[in-house]
Amino acid sequence: MKRTIKPSIPERSEDPLIEVSLTVNGEAVTRKVSMRMLLSDFLRHELGLTGTHVGCEHGVCGCCTVHIDGKAGRSCLTLAAQANGADIRTIESVATSETVLHPIQQAFKECHALQCGFCTPGMVMNILSRFEEPGPLDLSDEGIRDMLSGNLCRCTGYINIIAAVRRAGELTGRT
Amino acid sequence: MSTRSFGARVERNVDPKLLRGEGAFIDDIPLANVLHTAFLRSPHARARIKSIDVRAAKQHPGVVAVYTCDDIGVLDMAMPLLIPHPCMKNPQTQRPLARDEVHYVGQTIAMVVAVDRYTAEDGAGLIEVEYEPLPVEMDMEKALAPGAPLVHEKAPGNLAAHFVQVCGKPDDAFARAEHIVKIRVQVDRSTAAPMECRAIAARWDAVSGELTVWDGTQAPISVRGGLASIFALDEDKVRVIAPDVGGGFGQKVLFFYPDELLVPMAAMQLGRPVKYIEDRRENFLGSSQERTQIHEIELAALKTGEVIGLRDSFLHDTGAYIPYGIAVAQVASTSIAGPYRIPNIWVEFKAVYTPTVQVTPYRGCGRPQACFAVERAMDQLAEELGLDRFEIRKRNFIGVDQFPYEREGLLFADGLKVTLDSGQYAKALGMAADALGASSFAADQAAARAEGKYLGLGLACYVEGTGLGPYEGGHVRIHPITGKVYVNTGLSTQGQGHDTVFAQIVSDQLGVKPEDVIVVEGDTKAFDWGVATFASRAAVVSGNAIHKTAITVRKKTITAAANMLEVAEDEVELRDGAAWVIGSNRFVPLAAVATASNPLRYAFNEAAQAATQFAPASKHDGPPLGEGTAPGLEATDYYSPPASTWAYGVHAAIVEVDPGTCAVKIRKYICIHDCGNMINPMIVEGQVMGGIAQGIGGALYERLDYQPDGNLANASFMDFLMPYATEIPDVKILHLETPSPLNPLGVKGVGEAGCIAVGAVVASGVEDALKQLGPMKFRHVPLTPTMISDALESVGH
Incomplete structure (x- = not known):
């Protein structure tokens, strides 16, 4: 040119x-x-x-x-x-270290709770804030759906994200 | 590795990066001194442009350039028609920047380049355009009538295409029918709404003469071809990279969008990187949409419920342009008989121009509409003949022993005769009935009714031609230093987990862990033979290409390793990243085999010493690299499918309708799904579930609300209703695996499957729930509370 x-x-x-x-x-x-x-x-x-x-x-x-x-x-x-x-x-x-994911991130990976990964950081930050709030955490099916109700995801259909929140509860000893 | 990776629920290689926020989406890529763009878009659906005044915009501080159609040289043209077809009459495509007239609200008129996006938008706001608005007709049926306002003066009657396909002798079938049903169904317009909007960045290197374009596209190689052609550059000087892409669903397979040409042009002219990051409003106003069709479908049946003929005449809204040809309507036409034998078919469509965003494939691509039409008609036929909805379907399914089942006269999107290759339709239906508890549903329904609740059973079956050609390729190489395996193909990924499923395929051949297989795609400098990611084809076409290639590399590896281990080839096995003498503890790592297969002069590391010229292992007769051989453990191969391979499924649900609020709640949802052999069931379920969620959106919520003047009233996430976690029920997904007979891996595509049947299931369920209140029919999706309210009112409820 x-x-x-x-x-x-x-x-x-x-x-x-x-x-x-x-x-x-x-x-x-x-x-x-x-x-x-x-x-x-x-x-x-x-x-x-x-x-x-x-x-x-x-x-x-x-x-x-x-x-x-x-x-x-x-x-x-x-x-x-x-x-x-x-x-x-x-x-x-958020991640625990260069090689270890935070339990919420780990749960997302185990549960295939992300596909394109674009919504994922926002999802994780939202869930993390709820996990870090003082007081009880509602990890019932309805409680988790309510927790996620401010985040859109167009890939996963949410079910695996719901499973990941439940799994993160297990990994962090929250029930 | 003793266990097979193919078929395992392997976690995804790509996830840690994405979870840490270390993905590289286009707007994440740091480009020094990048300039930003904004577009001025038409506020009118149809208007003549009388004048454009860009003086104030150009003088605005921070604005670098303003382009109208007069300033873009060769780009001032109609953009390519991607898929020509003889049934189109004078096909219209968009110009990058409007010249003289506009054809929809949102059409690009001018592009402003500035130091940042904020300033670019200021500049766009300072452009003065004088319009002469023209009348519009938004109703597709009225748009075809004589005298209706035209979207294009060159397209009389607003008719973009008219096509008829015939299979068998439909007139004879209707003449001898014992019962005929005829219904009209409608599906409204939706949009893919990927979470990442479209995005593009371009950098021109004046020294090397290379144009690098980062494009969030599903078709980087095809985009490269188009850019090289339009800009008259050597293909090798145009590199297109689709990095991490935040969802596509078909919207990102179209090219060109105006920005995909104008941004590279500006980068070349201004000598600075330029980017355009579409915002959400623009995604609604400028990026492709789909779905609006109105079908008049008739079934000719015998008293037994056997359907002997089908006639379907439908209107397909193609928006203001038809750049992707008749693909959507053609897929709808050829899917219209679903999984049923129906030997006699007459299917006609008219594609209609409307002054709206252009229509190109969105996940499903005409199949949800065809499924909605035929499944609603089957329900109606069952009702009129007094047959159970499961039973009538069973009586019409193509039997296991009837494959391959050809529909002579219907040409699929690949230009080949529709040939359903395999399936176990009746078994899938039985599984759905069992999982749903269909046999006890009548009692459940009555019990719920006694408590004042209205439960309904919804059912629909679908088929999906997947794995469209023409071909894809695979390149596999074992890296001599790390022993890791590098794999390339010509696709790009938007979240489907290509990097993991392709790694699983290679893992089985080479005996390495899936995480040690590095898949690189979406970069024309990595691999540039191939087509694109669309039509549920990646696993089928690239998967088999990579599989074939990996087999070749496996053979080369075993030959080389046998030589190094001084044993016969059949005494060597590949596992745990090494070649082993079977039944012994003797092995060589793959890295060493790869190194030894590459005669070296320099010992850059310890392993490399063995491959240098004075090493004992390098002794050979003749030249170091034998005539006709290539260095390393590497191969490239291709797979071209003989025809599409047909996946299918059965969806069933129990829905509850509240006649007071007209709300619909999905109580139970069952999906029986068959995509042949599954490479990774976890990823398959993810694809299916995502599709079902989009299907629920289309069934109950998502409708682009074009006003009578052509303005889109809900061009935001505030107003366009998409499902959140609160709207999506638990779904039970059960698999059948009928291997595809058409390809070595026995796989079928899965990307689009989930969304196809949902509208039909929901409408079927709502109709069943409310049938006791009167003869209400639900044949229009999204099925909104208003529609239910109107229906209830019509029966005096």
């Missing part, structure tokens, strides 16, 4: 910037970002934590679920600026 003069392309938009400082997976982070940047984009593209997925950008599908100050939240409905000072936890922090 014939070489042409490179177009002049600005580095970034002229959006007003805001400094945000927050903790992500236990690490302190400070960045200057556009005031309208979503937390999901911040995590994925500013920090490179692309395990958090974006499936609908209107808070319905649950793919983008992360923990915000210990509670499951939609990173696609949260601005990075709103997360200033927050403690954020993403899927990248």
Whole structure:
């Protein structure tokens, strides 16, 4: 292809910037970002934590679920600026080690609870938040279905995810 | 390895990566200095474009380029017609960017490239377009009437295709029929809604002249061919990679979507990587949809319930374009007689243009509609003849001894005569009846009725032609350093677990663990002969290609190992990653066999020393690499199916209908399923269950709500109702395994199976539940509470 003069392309938009400082997976982070940047984009593209997925950008599908100050939240409905000072936890922090999965992840694998894997990080973060809540955990069939009722999956038909939550209960000694 | 991997519930190789959030979906791939795109889309279903003013958009800070049809050179064209067929009349395909007119709400008019997506969307919002709106007709039947507004001026009557197929002598059959039923059924439009929307990124390397395109497509090799052709690049200079893809279900097998051409073009023009990440709204407004068909189906029967003839005339909504040809309608036509003998068939369809998103295959591809038509008709026939619904089906099934069963005159989607190859239909029906408790259902129904509950039994059978050609390939190589086995094929995966089932196939031949088989696909630089992932064909076509290839590599390995171990070939077995002398503890690891099969000059590691020129093991007569031989343990082979192989199943359910709220609850759901030999039952069940869940969506909830003006009213997950965990019942899946006689592995496809029968089962069950309240018929899905309410009202309830 014939070489042409490179177009002049600005580095970034002229959006007003805001400094945000927050903790992500236990690490302190400070960045200057556009005031309208979503937390999901911040995590994925500013920090490179692309395990958090974006499936609908209107808070319905649950793919983008992360923990915000210990509670499951939609990173696609949260601005990075709103997360200033927050403690954020993403899927990248969940596994027990480089070689050992978290019991919820392990249960997903054993039960074939994922196919394409796009919804999976959001599912895991949502289930994890429920497992980490103080108090009793309802692992009845209805309780598990209710637990999953904020996450869409288009591949599995959910039954294996329900089985995986039950299995995670066994693996973590919760009943 | 002493146990066979084929047939085992092997956990998936790919899972740890995906569970840790380490998948690489397209928007996860870091591209330095990447630019982002947004599209301006038509707000009108039909309009003339009088003017487009992009000046303000171009001046917006951060906007790099704005393209309209005038700025895209060779791309200002109608995109390819992928599957031509003579029955199409002047087939219409979309242009990447609209020229002069638009044909549906959501059609791309301009593309904005900017430093980030936010800014690109700002730019799109600043484009001024002057439209002259034109009238539209959204009703498919009215659209065919004279004088109806046209979607394309070049397509009179909005007729896209008209096709008739005949098997046997249907007129004679209807003339001698003792009983005829005729019903009308309708299936409404839905969408695949993969959790990851479509996505594409492209990078142009001006130094090497190579275009790399990451495309969330089901057809990377075919996309590569198209891109090379359209951009006039050498095929070798275009690399298409489909990395992790978040679901496809057919929506991602179409090419080209406008972005798949425009993004590579922009990357080449701007000298920077460019990406387009479709958002959910755009997936509703721009990516293919399917399902709308209206069938008028007639069955000609004898008093015994034997169906001797079938006539079906249906309308198929193809949306604004017909890029995938008549595939959906043709599959529906050729599946219309289901698992039944019905020797005389007349089936006609008209494909109709409507000013909506184009229609191309979505999981099921016309089969759910055909199944809905014939199964609802069978129920009606049973009712009119006073026969049990199980019994009438049993009387019409193709018997075990009647295969191969040909339907002369019906050509399937592969262009070959429909030939059902094998199955045990009656056995499957019996299993379904037993698992459901059909024999005691009448009593259960009466007991429930006494408690004020309305239970119904739903039943439907389906067949599915799977494993469509033309061919796929397999490449297998044992790596000399690690001893791991590398496998390539020309498909891409969207969650079906190819990496695991293909590994299982190879594992059995080479005696390695499935986790030591590394499957790489979806990259034209890894393997570039083949077609795509669609039509429930991966296990059948690529699976058998890989199987054949692995057998060749096994033979090579045994020959080389026998030589190293100084024993006869029949004294060598492959297990546990090594070649063993049978009955002894003498072995050589596969890595060593692979290394020794590759004459070396340099000893890069200890094992490699044995293959260098002065090593004793390298002594040979003649050249180090014998004439006609190749280095290493490696082979490539192909499999081309002689015809499609037909899977089938029986679904049955017990549903409860609340006549007060008109809610439908599935109390019990049974699926008897036969896809031939199962490579991995866990993955088969996952595919079937996922399909059933999508089927339940289509049966009860999912309907794209196009307004009379052509706007889609529910283009979001807020408004388009898809099942959550709370809507999906437990399902009992039972297997039958009737090996396919058509391929070495004896497998049939399974990807689409689950969704096919569900609509028919649910409608059948609801009708049965409410029959005591009056003669209500449910022949339209999704079956909404409003429809039930209207039906109840019609019988004065």
